[in-house]
Amino acid sequence: MASLFVAQLLHLVAPFIFELKNQSLCKALSIVTHFAFLAAFFWMNVMSFDICFIFSTGFTNSGERGSPSKRVLFYRFYAWLGAVIIVGSAASVEYTSDSSFKPGYGDGVCWISNSRGLMVFFLVPIAILLFSNSVFFLISAVSIHMSSKKTSRILKRKNTCKLLIYTKLSVVMGLTWCFGFSAAATNSQALWYLFIFFNTLQGFFIATFFLCTKKVFQIVRDGASSFYSNTRSLTVKKSLTSKSGNEKGRNASRKFEARY
Incomplete structure (x- = not known):
């Protein structure tokens, strides 16, 4: 996922840019990082829906319910436009208003410095996407379990554990970010470590699951x-x-x- 790679790369570069004391560049970097992170989450939401759509309707029926090319076009429109709307709204509040929800791009850090702006323009959209991803995950998991159960009954084979499949789905759907929300709510150090570990290597896990x-x-x-x-x-x-x-x-x- 290019957007996730760009987001994490810019997040690593941000401290060095801040040391240059160029606020305009820092603001621009903050906006691009904000957009890249949101785009990554919207694309994870797209993948979650598509996986849920395929497993819940069946591979044959999913192919009959619309052209794949049309679905991909809709997915692109949804993912990029969703990120553009949120970041565009945040930028308009930043430059045209003195609202308490002003993001504060580049003020003290090359990121969103205002906690209220961070809540409205970043955490709330991500929480909504993660909630929908969780629903898609549950539907997919139930569909996989039922399909596997039916197949094992027909072929008279033992129903094997699907833990690896569920782990792959949870990582691809971005559910590891739930550790971050849980850690913030409980202030648990163990959850913070899990959040940092899984999200630092999220791109690696996704590439491994798709390529290996x-x-x-x-x-x-x-x-x-x-x-x-x-x-x-x-x-x-x-x-x-x-x-x-x-x-x-x-x-x-x-x-x-x-x-x-």
Whole structure:
């Protein structure tokens, strides 16, 4: 997820930008970071809905209920526009109003410095998205359980634990951010550690879950085998061509010697 990568990268760069004492640059960085984080959460919400849609309706029915390209277009419109509306509203309050909910971009830190502005323009939207993600997660988990139960009954196989699937879903849906809200509410140090650990490595977990699969490994293995076989056949062909050329040269030399 590009937006999550940009958000976390800018969050790391922010202290160095603040040291430059360039408030305009710091404000611009704060707004872009704000937008990147919100876009990441909106995209996680999109993925949560799409996963829920697929598992709750079934793979066949989900394909019949609308073109995938139209769904992707709607997802893009929803994710980017949602982030633009919230950040645009925050920026308009920042530059055109003296409201107590003014974000305070770049005032003392290259981020939202006003706690009320942070609450209204960042924490509340994220809380709403996380709540909807939790609902989508529960629906998906129930659908997976019912589908697995039905399949195991038909195939007469033992219903295996789906803990890994549920863990993947929770990370992709951004539910690890619930540790942050719980830590803030309870002031528990253990929850803060869990929040920092899971969200620092969230991009790594998502990339691992999407890339480290049997299907991807099979594609890489097939590609490597194809590359090796093509390289080997090319080497053999060059070797045969070289041998053929040498043989022709020797035959020509023998004919020349026999003639003279």
